Amino acid sequence: MGKLGDACQMLKDVGFAKSISEKSMAARFILAATKVTEDMSWSQATNYGVQIHEGLVFLNDEYHTNLKENTRESLRKQGPKKMATVGLARDNVSEGIATNSKNYRWFLSDDFFELVRHFDDESYAESLARFKATHLSRMSLQADKRKKAMIPVKYSDFEFELTPGKHNQLHKEILEQFAPRFAGGARLLYVGDTAEKDLKFEESALESLGFPMTMHDVIPDVVLFDEKRNWLFLIEAVSSVGPMSVDRVSRIKAEYTGKAGLVFVTAFQDWSVYKKFVGNIAWETEIWIADFPDHMIHMNGDRFMGPYSN
Numbered sequence: 001m002g003k004l005g006d007a008c009q010m011l012k013d014v015g016f017a018k019s020i021s022e023k024s025m026a027a028r029f030i031l032a033a034t035k036v037t038e039d040m041s042w043s044q045a046t047n048y049g050v051q052i053h054e055g056l057v058f059l060n061d062e063y064h065t066n067l068k069e070n071t072r073e074s075l076r077k078q079g080p081k082k083m084a085t086v087g088l089a090r091d092n093v094s095e096g097i098a099t100n101s102k103n104y105r106w107f108l109s110d111d112f113f114e115l116v117r118h119f120d121d122e123s124y125a126e127s128l129a130r131f132k133a134t135h136l137s138r139m140s141l142q143a144d145k146r147k148k149a150m151i152p153v154k155y156s157d158f159e160f161e162l163t164p165g166k167h168n169q170l171h172k173e174i175l176e177q178f179a180p181r182f183a184g185g186a187r188l189l190y191v192g193d194t195a196e197k198d199l200k201f202e203e204s205a206l207e208s209l210g211f212p213m214t215m216h217d218v219i220p221d222v223v224l225f226d227e228k229r230n231w232l233f234l235i236e237a238v239s240s241v242g243p244m245s246v247d248r249v250s251r252i253k254a255e256y257t258g259k260a261g262l263v264f265v266t267a268f269q270d271w272s273v274y275k276k277f278v279g280n281i282a283w284e285t286e287i288w289i290a291d292f293p294d295h296m297i298h299m300n301g302d303r304f305m306g307p308y309s310n
Helices: 003-013 025-034 052-063 069-084 110-117 124-134 138-149 166-182 203-208 213-218 246-255 271-280
Strands: 089-091 106-108 151-155 158-162 187-191 222-226 231-238 261-268 286-289 296-298
Touching: 003 025, 025 052, 025 069, 025 106, 025 110, 052 069, 069 089, 069 106, 106 110, 110 124, 151 166, 158 166, 166 187, 166 222, 166 231, 166 261, 166 286, 187 203, 213 246, 246 261, 261 271, 271 286
Parallel strands: 231 261, 261 286
Antiparallel strands: 089 106, 151 158, 187 222, 222 231, 286 296
């Protein structure tokens, strides 16, 4: 394992992330901040401070990373700035240095630097234990923050939590506001989460209804099956991309092999988002806006809502 691999392992050891690739800007920053090259030991590391441009040049010269000038901001944000949130890095603003000063630098935090220096000696395990005893990992901090902000959802007898965010908030609205009004009693076959794509996924049920898994890349955010009417509600929650467009509807219809009627619905949180996408929505589909839960917008056709033949 080379020095970049060592840096990745250190970050994993302190709980910065569960998995870290050698493209990690945080791992690269450790190398740049310590000026450690492949032929040096970690005990030779230094921590005199580094400017982001200087670090970029070092990484390109010593590790052949081929980082471009326009990646400086990524190196800063994903490297020392993110590391600073959990006490792994610091800058010298507290020493009276302005961020736009030529003397502005980023450093490893003192205690993390001490851990880094012991990576390849026998005392590393002991040093790591001491470090972890006094530092909450970034993963645990993020988990605590997410847990406090999780979005609770109840649909029929299925209770679960979604990670926080506009997109998942709209999923909650679809299940708790749209479904009881327009798909009452429908069975929930699929709902995705921005952090867990297949949060609820009844794969065998979907396949038996004629929704083959070759279509998994176009599966909408929420799928409900109304057994009484034999309708499949395919509902896409749109916060930034992806309404039920002509191309998407056409592909689903072409690959769908079942006999249940398909009802295509694009859901928006409010008018402002709807207005951005209305020109991309396919005819003979439905539109629902969470701010007006009792109403639907119908894109033409010979009925208010329901499936159409191919």
